[in-house]
Amino acid sequence: MNIPLIDLRAQYLSVDAEIQNAVRTVLHSGAYVSGPEIRSFEQEMAQFTQSQYAISTANGTDSLILALEACGVGAGDEVITSPYTFFATAEAIARVGAVPVFADIDRRTYNLSPEHVERKVTSRTKAIIPVHIFGQPAEMDAFLDIARRRHLYIIEDACQALGATYKGRPVGSIGHIGCVSFFPTKNLGGYGDGGIVLTNDEDMARKVRLLASHGSTRKYYHDAVGYNSRLDELQAAILRVKLGKLNEWNKLRREKAEYYSGQLLAPGIALPHSINDIVHVYHIYMIEFKEREALSSYLNEAGIATGHYYPCPLHLQKAFVDLGYKSGDLPAAEAASERAIALPMFPELTMEQQQYIVSRINKFIESQ
Numbered sequence: 343m344n345i346p347l348i349d350l351r352a353q354y355l356s357v358d359a360e361i362q363n364a365v366r367t368v369l370h371s372g373a374y375v376s377g378p379e380i381r382s383f384e385q386e387m388a389q390f391t392q393s394q395y396a397i398s399t400a401n402g403t404d405s406l407i408l409a410l411e412a413c414g415v416g417a418g419d420e421v422i423t424s425p426y427t428f429f430a431t432a433e434a435i436a437r438v439g440a441v442p443v444f445a446d447i448d449r450r451t452y453n454l455s456p457e458h459v460e461r462k463v464t465s466r467t468k469a470i471i472p473v474h475i476f477g478q479p480a481e482m483d484a485f486l487d488i489a490r491r492r493h494l495y496i497i498e499d500a501c502q503a504l505g506a507t508y509k510g511r512p513v514g515s516i517g518h519i520g521c522v523s524f525f526p527t528k529n530l531g532g533y534g535d536g537g538i539v540l541t542n543d544e545d546m547a548r549k550v551r552l553l554a555s556h557g558s559t560r561k562y563y564h565d566a567v568g569y570n571s572r573l574d575e576l577q578a579a580i581l582r583v584k585l586g587k588l589n590e591w592n593k594l595r596r597e598k599a600e601y602y603s604g605q606l607l608a609p610g611i612a613l614p615h616s617i618n619d620i621v622h623v624y625h626i627y628m629i630e631f632k633e634r635e636a637l638s639s640y641l642n643e644a645g646i647a648t649g650h651y652y653p654c655p656l657h658l659q660k661a662f663v664d665l666g667y668k669s670g671d672l673p674a675a676e677a678a679s680e681r682a683i684a685l686p687m688f689p690e691l692t693m694e695q696q697q698y699i700v701s702r703i704n705k706f707i708e709s710q
């Protein structure tokens with residue numbers, strides 16, 4: 343058997359005819375940017391996330407940059423975030439001229455720890471970016487409380503967690519502003535790049551929309567220096583088809599996760615830990631084992647792909663050497679980066695594939 347970490351082709355085949363139709367409609371329409379598909383998709387996304395405003399962008403990284411700008415974050419400001427996330431979260435902070443400040447994670451959930459964040463707040467702190475990592479909502483109440491007391495913005499990085507909820511609220515709509523990516527591997531993935539910004543704040547929504555389109559509201563008149571960061575009609579049409587399936591796909595991911603967690607032998611293996619009153623959407627199913635390399639190569643030889651997210655925490659990235667962090671500064675993130683192993687996880691994963699994966703892992707553990 344050969345089992346990939348994620349099988350995008352299997353998902354495409356399940357929506358082949360609908361996507362072909364949607365694509366053909368756009369190609370025949372003659373409208374390829376800023377047309378009716380975008381308007382409908384933005385409305386549907388606003389509804390899906392219970393947000394007042396949804397503004398589509400070219401990708402998740404731009405969503406973060408635009409959200410930071412909408413919060414007025416710039417040179418001299420500090421933004422606190424997780425060291426255990428995709429690089430783009432901190433890259434966006436640096437890109438707008440601010441300083442990324444890394445606080446350690448909760449060792450069990452991999453999410454940014456509110457206690458560690460609180461200790462890093464200074465007079466220069468302007469915002470916090472909690473990341474709903476691997477599909478599990480961050481502890482939003484604690485972050486909102488810090489934000490209220492210290493007068494900060496909360497920018498949610500919901501790139502991995504679309505469809506997840508925290509105390510019944512869809513992620514991305516809980517803080518001041520939220521960011522989503524439609525990169526092909528995300529839970530709602532297009533066939534190219536894409537992103538969206540969510541907010542209930544009219545002013546922020548206006549700013550994001552203005553900046554995403556050359557600072558212009560009227561053709562050839564520009565109120566600000568912005569970006570060219572738009573989703574196109576083809577991707578919007580594709581994403582509209584797939585958005586209709588997202589809840590079902592996320593439910594399938596949860597079922598696969600439950601199966602793994604119920605079948606994997608506990609000794610020596612750490613299974614995913616969920617906090618209360620959330621719905622996890624398992625963008626990634628992560629286990630830990632202290633002999634990670636041995637387990638990974640055993641599985642790879644058995645035809646099972648594994649992933650190491652993230653092999654180098656952000657505070658130790660070469661791009662951020664000037665920030666002055668050193669190994670040992672954020673021990674929880676560093677330990678996770680050495681031990682975590684992602685197992686194959688996608689809605690189309692079959693029972694037969696999962697049984698095979700579980701049997702291989704349990705066999706390996708027993709032999710230890």
Ligand SMILES: *Cc1c(COP(=O)(O)O)cnc(C)c1O
Nearest residue numbers: 401402403428430431501523525
């Ligand atoms: C994917 C991702 C991004 C960036 O999204 P792109 O669409 O690839 O630019 C940002 N943050 C997190 C946590 C992500 O997983």
